[in-house]
Amino acid sequence: MTAAAVLEARAVSKRFGGLVAVNSVDLAVGEAEIVGLIGPNGAGKTTFFNCLTGMESPTSGEIRYRGRRLSGSPDRITAAGLARTFQNIRLFPNMTVLENVLVGRHCRTREGLLSAIGRGRNFELLELVGLRRAADDLARNLNYGDQRRLEIARALATDPGLLLLDEPTAGMNAAETRSATELVRRIRDQGLAVVVIEHDMRFIFGLCDRVAVLVHGQKLTEGTPAEVQSDPRVIAAYLGSPTPPPS
């Protein structure tokens, strides 16, 4: 684990009535680190993201971003430096690509001069995700992969220190997935930490520095891709086991 933690989640739990969706999960993310979050469907990965970004308030536990405790509404957490994308794409469909990015700038701009200065940066972001030429297209007219990329650009426009990606390659073909891998690496190279939820194991194990496995709301294990890949408990969680897993 890196010394300077960008994100430190301690014992985060979320209950919905009798259902414990997230059960005392710890997660630490270091500077410029890419952490994967995997687990079977219903393991609580997205709920955990929602807790981190303030869309759900955790029942218990503590979340710190660069040492500062996070709480409150999503917009305050975004302003603090956490940005996310959504599993089911949530762009502003009737706004243009550029307008979508500009909304991401909202919390970093004040009325007046600054918004004009900020424009250059918006085009940089579109360049980064390869949508520079589509700037004036409507978000809803983009193809699926481009919509995913625009969501990333919009999240980056909030100037985050930590980017949370919820299934960024869902529905992408192999080539698109490869370019998504490149994109996430480039984002990390700009100094951002990234947490990524994904079911595509090749994508996860090829990209992440560290992988955490959630099963039934609990963290089963955490380690380098090699460690996690060879962990029989992880294999059992995904495929079931003929014999009871060694504990």
Added chain:
Amino acid sequence: MGGRWRGPGVTEVRVGVAAVRQGVVGAVRRFAGPRRAVVAGAGAALTVVGCNTPWARFAFGYPGKMSLGGFPGGARTYALFLVVPALAGLTRWAGRRSAAIAGSFGVLAVSAGNLVGLAKQGGGLGAVAYGAWLASAGGLLLLLAAVAGPDDEAPTLAERTLPPVVEMAAVAASLAAVLAGVWYGLGVDEATRFASFAATVAFVASALAGLGVIGWLQALYLRHRAVTLTASALAAVAFPFTQGGEAQWIRVFASIGIFATAAIGLNVVVGLAGLLDLGYIAFFGVGAYVAALTAGAGTTTSHIVLPYGVAILLGAVVAAIFGVIIGAPTLRLRGDYLAIVTLAFGEIFRIAVNNWDSVTRGPNGISRIPDLAVGSFNLGQPHRLLGLELPGFANYYFLELALLAWVILVFTRLNDSRIGRAWVAIREDEVAASAMGVNTVRLKLLAFAIGAFLAGAAGTVDAHFGRQVSPESYSFLQSVTLLAAVVLGGMGTVPGALIGSTILILIPEKLRAFQDLLFGVALILMMRLRPEGFAPSRRRQRELHAEGEGADALSAPPGTGR
């Protein structure tokens, strides 16, 4: 929120209607298709002859001297005029089926409508002369030829770019045509004839839209914004001078201005931020009561008298405070729920004012509000300017015009700003907006407060203009009418609110007899044919015409995922 109010079963109805339409069009095409030119020519000839021959057997006071032949009088002029767009749409050069249908349907509607009107007033079909039958038959033949035509093919004007001088001339000419139309319309006194006129305008407009002229003009207005704005402002300022000292229409247009100011304020709330407010008139009422209580009215219960500059500010600020008080607890609600709660608050205002006798004088209201006076200049008195007599209402008209200009400025500045963009984002997807760092609660509250502020300001003018305030002026129906103006004109745009307000004030003024029926029919037709309103914002147009673009990939259900 809002957006898609498509109830269940709509698709099925659509499919059924489409099947029937296909059957009818198929039959007409089989019949009139091979001899379209003949049918159209016969239709046009019949209409021309019909419009120049008598429509009534004897004179009985029906407008337009219908019993005389040899010239087209009254509604016959309109029917004759509508032949032009019908034929224009039918020619190979333009080839726009929708325009041809609009024009020929207009001929039929005006002829047959007046035929029915003549029969009703003249005591039966015996009063109707052959001319009306000829014109109606001509309209029907034109319609058959139009329906049998091929679907729209020819390119519309919208993409064409002409030399700037020509374009500016087109802007000026179109605005002049609109003014001339308004001018002529104001002079049409008889209700039946005005109904024919209004129908003609509607059909000509939709024929022009079919020919692509309207879209082309809209593009021109945007490209030559300065010219359009200057010309409109000049026309608005010049209007009172053209009335020859007559107060009637100046008064009507001043009340249109007040109504439009409030409508633009409502447009901030509904059109920009997407919050459906059904109690908006309450804020207008707050402004009006503040002005009434601080103006030293004959029946006031307070002894405060403030100069109007202070009163207008106070009225607006108090209304904005009410907006925040009402908004803070309710803006957590969405869509239908917000609409219901705002409706209730609107009623609470009316009922409270109705019962708070010691301050508002209950149902009697506060009357004998004095005219505004700035120094020795009394706004109620007629004045002479440039050698022309201006009635007292003209002063209110100018005051209202200044307020309207200011409100338009506020609206456009907001629309283009970072805040306006955040409002649109909230309307599109509130969850995503908040995840992108937009403080949704604060921004929605801001929209509510600004809307209330503008309504309050308009209310203070209205108190002086109408000379009295009473609770019944601020009923639910008023909120609905304001909302109808915004929706009819086009949500989220200034021209939309202006057009909607003008129509909703002017038409009832002209057609007192059957305004409710017409209003209802007009709204239904509008929602069916042009749901985005007369002057929609580009974004709104996209939202409502999403089909066929394969665009539903993004219409994810609400909720934050798992």
